[in-house]
Amino acid sequence: MVQTKELMEKAVKFHGHTCPGVALGVLVSKYILEHGNDFSIDEELVAVVENDNCSIDGLQALLGTTFGKGNLVFKDYGKNNYTFYNRDRKKAVKLSLKIEPYSHNKFTREERIEKLLNSNPEDIFKIENVEFNPPERAQIHESIICENCGDPTMSMRIKKFDGKQVCIPCYEELQKS
Ligand SMILES: [Zn+2]
Numbered sequence: 456m457v458q459t460k461e462l463m464e465k466a467v468k469f470h471g472h473t474c475p476g477v478a479l480g481v482l483v484s485k486y487i488l489e490h491g492n493d494f495s496i497d498e499e500l501v502a503v504v505e506n507d508n509c510s511i512d513g514l515q516a517l518l519g520t521t522f523g524k525g526n527l528v529f530k531d532y533g534k535n536n537y538t539f540y541n542r543d544r545k546k547a548v549k550l551s552l553k554i555e556p557y558s559h560n561k562f563t564r565e566e567r568i569e570k571l572l573n574s575n576p577e578d579i580f581k582i583e584n585v586e587f588n589p590p591e592r593a594q595i596h597e598s599i600i601c602e603n604c605g606d607p608t609m610s611m612r613i614k615k616f617d618g619k620q621v622c623i624p625c626y627e628e629l630q631k632s
């Protein structure tokens with residue numbers, strides 16, 4: 456059994472402040488840790504998230520699904536949905552927030568944090584096993600020097616302009632001129 460209080464402390468240490476968003480991330484992480492997953496040292500666990508709010512920092516701190524390692528994939532859908540792929544077990548689970556729990560009107564910020572942390576994940580999330588089709592592993596790409604600004608740039612992001620290999624900001628700038 457993972458202690459919620461300890462998880463919250465660890466998440467807040469990473470995130471900076473205490474808020475309902477990070478509490479939601481703690482709740483999600485706790486569920487994942489209690490259902491056959493460990494903190495991801497490499498890319499064993501992949502999180503695909505559909506928002507970029509405070510809750511994601513909870514995941515980064517507690518599950519090791521991080522932006523830098525590439526095992527955190529952000530889809531800008533504006534939903535509190537979280538899908539986890541466990542590469543070792545070849546299993547995937549999705550948590551989708553059913554309703555915005557504990558509305559701002561009825562509860563104070565502190566009450567919302569407290570209530571979230573003490574919630575049963577099944578009560579506020581729809582939880583379902585989904586198909587195991589994880590995103591590809593992070594790859595290392597060689598760099599190419601942008602012929603306009605000189606910045607080494609990941610080859611996948613290089614564009615062609617007037618026969619030159621240029622980076623995205625240079626490409627956008629050159630197109631305007
Ligand atoms: Zn926050």
Ligand SMILES: [Zn+2]
Nearest residue numbers: 601604622625
């Ligand atoms: Zn450039």
